[in-house]
Amino acid sequence: MDSRQRTRSGGGRLWRICFYLACLSRASAQLSYSILEELRPGSVVGNIAKDLSLTARESVQRRLRLTSESTTSYFEVKQTTGDLVIKQNIDREQICELRSACSLHLEILLETPLEIHRVVVDILDVNDNAPLFSTSNISLEISEAAAPGTRFRLESAHDPDVGTNSLRTYHLAANDFFILNVESKSDGSKFPELVVDKSLDRETRASFRLLLTAVDGGQPEKSGSTLLLIRILDVNDNAPVFDEPVKKVRLLENVARDTLVTKLNATDADSGNNGDISYMFSKYTPERVLKLFTVDSKSGEIHVKGDVDYEKATSYHITVQARDGGSPAMEGSCNVIVDIIDVNDNAPEVTLTSLTSPIREDSAPGTVIALISARDLDTGVNGKITLTVQPGLPFKLNSAFDTHYNLITSGSLDRETVPEYTVVIKATDAGSPRLSSQITFVVKLSDVNDNAPIFSQPSYSVDILENNAPSAPIAAVSATDPDLGDNARVSYSILPSTVQGSPLSSYVYINPETGHIYSMRSLDHEQLNAFRIEVQARDAGVPPRTTNVTVHVFVVDVNDNAPVLVHPSYPTDKGLQLTVPPSAGPGHLINKLVAVDADSGHNAWLFYSISPGPNAGMFRIGAHTGELRTARKWAEEEVGSTYDIVVIIQDNGDPLKSSSVNITVTVDEKGTANDAPPNPRHTPFYHRTGMSDITLYLIIALACVSAVAFITLVVLMVRCLRHHGPGLGGSDCCCYGRHRSSRYHQRSGKDLHLQLNTDGPIRYMEVVGGPQDPHTHTYRPCYSTISSRNDFVF
Numbered sequence: 001m002d003s004r005q006r007t008r009s010g011g012g013r014l015w016r017i018c019f020y021l022a023c024l025s026r027a028s029a030q031l032s033y034s035i036l037e038e039l040r041p042g043s044v045v046g047n048i049a050k051d052l053s054l055t056a057r058e059s060v061q062r063r064l065r066l067t068s069e070s071t072t073s074y075f076e077v078k079q080t081t082g083d084l085v086i087k088q089n090i091d092r093e094q095i096c097e098l099r100s101a102c103s104l105h106l107e108i109l110l111e112t113p114l115e116i117h118r119v120v121v122d123i124l125d126v127n128d129n130a131p132l133f134s135t136s137n138i139s140l141e142i143s144e145a146a147a148p149g150t151r152f153r154l155e156s157a158h159d160p161d162v163g164t165n166s167l168r169t170y171h172l173a174a175n176d177f178f179i180l181n182v183e184s185k186s187d188g189s190k191f192p193e194l195v196v197d198k199s200l201d202r203e204t205r206a207s208f209r210l211l212l213t214a215v216d217g218g219q220p221e222k223s224g225s226t227l228l229l230i231r232i233l234d235v236n237d238n239a240p241v242f243d244e245p246v247k248k249v250r251l252l253e254n255v256a257r258d259t260l261v262t263k264l265n266a267t268d269a270d271s272g273n274n275g276d277i278s279y280m281f282s283k284y285t286p287e288r289v290l291k292l293f294t295v296d297s298k299s300g301e302i303h304v305k306g307d308v309d310y311e312k313a314t315s316y317h318i319t320v321q322a323r324d325g326g327s328p329a330m331e332g333s334c335n336v337i338v339d340i341i342d343v344n345d346n347a348p349e350v351t352l353t354s355l356t357s358p359i360r361e362d363s364a365p366g367t368v369i370a371l372i373s374a375r376d377l378d379t380g381v382n383g384k385i386t387l388t389v390q391p392g393l394p395f396k397l398n399s400a401f402d403t404h405y406n407l408i409t410s411g412s413l414d415r416e417t418v419p420e421y422t423v424v425i426k427a428t429d430a431g432s433p434r435l436s437s438q439i440t441f442v443v444k445l446s447d448v449n450d451n452a453p454i455f456s457q458p459s460y461s462v463d464i465l466e467n468n469a470p471s472a473p474i475a476a477v478s479a480t481d482p483d484l485g486d487n488a489r490v491s492y493s494i495l496p497s498t499v500q501g502s503p504l505s506s507y508v509y510i511n512p513e514t515g516h517i518y519s520m521r522s523l524d525h526e527q528l529n530a531f532r533i534e535v536q537a538r539d540a541g542v543p544p545r546t547t548n549v550t551v552h553v554f555v556v557d558v559n560d561n562a563p564v565l566v567h568p569s570y571p572t573d574k575g576l577q578l579t580v581p582p583s584a585g586p587g588h589l590i591n592k593l594v595a596v597d598a599d600s601g602h603n604a605w606l607f608y609s610i611s612p613g614p615n616a617g618m619f620r621i622g623a624h625t626g627e628l629r630t631a632r633k634w635a636e637e638e639v640g641s642t643y644d645i646v647v648i649i650q651d652n653g654d655p656l657k658s659s660s661v662n663i664t665v666t667v668d669e670k671g672t673a674n675d676a677p678p679n680p681r682h683t684p685f686y687h688r689t690g691m692s693d694i695t696l697y698l699i700i701a702l703a704c705v706s707a708v709a710f711i712t713l714v715v716l717m718v719r720c721l722r723h724h725g726p727g728l729g730g731s732d733c734c735c736y737g738r739h740r741s742s743r744y745h746q747r748s749g750k751d752l753h754l755q756l757n758t759d760g761p762i763r764y765m766e767v768v769g770g771p772q773d774p775h776t777h778t779y780r781p782c783y784s785t786i787s788s789r790n791d792f793v794f
């Protein structure tokens with residue numbers, strides 16, 4: 001430090017004043033003082049009076065003072081002492097600004113004599129100012145793209161002090177990215193430059209607050225600082241980045257429009273427009289995707305726009321781009337894979353590929369009737385088809401291959417039972433809810449001649465009165481055939497057989513179409529009381545089927561035969577001659593008349609009576625027995641006389657038939673000849689028959705009848721007792737003569753049917769032991785109570 005700065009004490013001031021005095025003339029004496037700036041007001045700069053060699057009195061007398069032009073505001077002169085005193089604070093920097101040499105010029109005025117002295121007050125600098133920045137902070141914007149080495153001129157700090165007190169250098173707060181370069185201008189002033197030291201990245205650090213400090217060279221040094229606010233400007237150096245480069249989403253098909261598929265999110269590290277992202281589909285996106293989806297450019301949401309159909313596409317690969325607003329723009333992309341989930345929205349489709357109809361009713365089980373295919377556009381369980389045929393049909397489904405099915409028969413068919421089937425095939429998928437569809441078709445059965453004609457009755461029996469007219473209808477059979485067409489066209493024929501040695505065809509014929517059977521001759525019950533016809537019904541199928549049925553024809557007796565007296569025999573021209581002994585009393589048996597009737601049953605039930613006449617009262621005849629007896633005693637005078645009577649023999653037919661016998665009874669001793677057994681050879685009825693045979697057969701027959709009657713009676717009584725108990729009378733229920741033919745058939749094993757067949761006119765003699773056919777009129781043992789004896793009636 002030079003000494004001037006220290007010249008504040010009186011001692012220092014003195015030698016200086018002396019120096020000036022020596023140099024100056026009296027008139028133009030110049031006083032020089034040096035003071036430090038910023039001294040306190042009142043501080044004494046120097047004693048002018050003394051320096052001008054004036055006494056205090058002189059200075060007062062000569063009115064020592066500063067001229068008005070002087071810079072009087074800073075100083076004043078004390079007249080009494082002659083001291084130059086600082087009146088107000090003196091700031092060198094204010095007065096001289098940056099001039100390094102700063103002095104104030106004063107003029108001192110003395111009167112009597114008038115003198116003017118010049119006073120120079122050098123103002124010495126004191127480091128009273130710190131370097132100062134004009135603003136408390138400096139904003140700076142630097143592109144992040146600024147290369148290392150790039151310089152940014154910064155504002156200088158200002159230090160009004162001069163010399164070493166002035167600004168010396170700058171410091172920058174420590175940091176990784178910037179350094180400070182201090183440049184000096186030619187005038188020696190210095191300014192700072194901010195130098196980029198390392199590459200910047202706004203995305204890493206977008207701003208810096210660095211303290212820039214300026215220091216001066218004073219002792220002690222003073223400093224001033226400002227805050228460097230550095231904002232790193234964005235450069236579009238970052239592309240938008242999606243959260244997920246590949247995004248998989250699942251989407252149900254048939255979702256409503258505007259359904260949110262997914263929301264994409266991309267981020268861009270840049271800021272402003274450079275980070276302003278808009279979303280869009282890639283320009284290579286196919287049209288079908290564009291039709292289905294939209295992407296919101298701002299939110300990144302993908303929505304459904306059209307109808308999503310799994311059956312059209314099972315997945316979509318969508319490339320979505322995110323583009324920022326920088327220039328040039330940068331892009332990022334994301335692959336959105338939309339997997340469409342199948343929904344059971346398609347019902348199965350069933351198709352009848354082929355159908356065989358009609359099918360033969362005799363088709364074996366397993367015959368293929370129809371080919372059916374089914375498909376479902378859905379997949380997985382939604383497309384898993386189950387085919388069913390409605391239950392109760394003789395059909396089942398067989399899976400042929402893949403989605404093809406065979407409908408085959410599973411049982412036997414019968415057109416006559418079910419001529420056609422309506423088949424409903426239902427296809428159901430396994431989705432939820434299940435969808436189904438069905439087809440319906442008709443399977444017809446074609447007829448096969450599998451049914452023989454069926455007669456309306458298992459057997460027929462007809463009664464026909466004897467003596468019928470030839471070609472009279474006898475019976476009608478009818479058969480039906482459940483088959484169709486020719487298979488059901490029935491024709492009738494009579495199977496050949498013989499009746500009594502003649503072919504049946506000579507007796508009857510049948511209308512092959514109507515089944516009506518006609519007689520070809522008049523029938524005689526007495527010759528042929530029953531025969532049977534085997535009728536065959538035949539259909540027209542190939543091969544034909546036939547059914548046989550038996551027609552029992554019963555020739556019913558008509559009372560067409562009058563009774564004929566067979567015993568005793570007599571010559572037809574003379575009448576019957578009988579004798580009675582005169583001794584015979586009343587009731588004497590003259591003879592027994594035996595008559596026969598070729599008819600049967602009632603028609604052969606004979607009654608004997610004596611025709612009214614003059615002699616009728618003399619005799620009686622048993623109505624059933626035919627025993628002719630006397631009615632009174634004979635007188636003596638009546639011996640040798642003859643009496644003529646007429647015996648009427650009538651049957652019980654309707655109309656009844658009768659015959660009469662003229663009998664001449666002679667009262668004579670030789671009446672014993674009447675008891676001779678009848679000689680059948682002499683009767684017209686037996687004259688063609690061998691008597692020994694007839695007798696034998698009759699004996700056998702009677703024995704059989706008796707035996708059977710007895711057995712039957714016993715059996716019936718046992719059964720009646722068993723059924724009704726001992727207390728009940730069983731006669732009314734156990735004694736009946738006729739039973740319906742149904743029981744005959746049921747119990748035929750218990751029946752006894754004896755047939756007497758001879759060459760004679762009497763062809764049949766039937767003895768039936770049990771319940772029997774009503775057409776055969778037979779009489780049970782109980783019937784014999786009507787007859788007084790056990791006579792058998794033909």
Ligand SMILES: *[C@@H]1O[C@H](CO)[C@@H](O)[C@H](O)[C@H]1NC(C)=O
Pocket residue numbers: 495536546547548
């Ligand atoms: C019907 O009778 C004929 C002749 O006796 C016989 O050949 C045929 O087999 C019989 N038909 C039936 C179905 O019994």
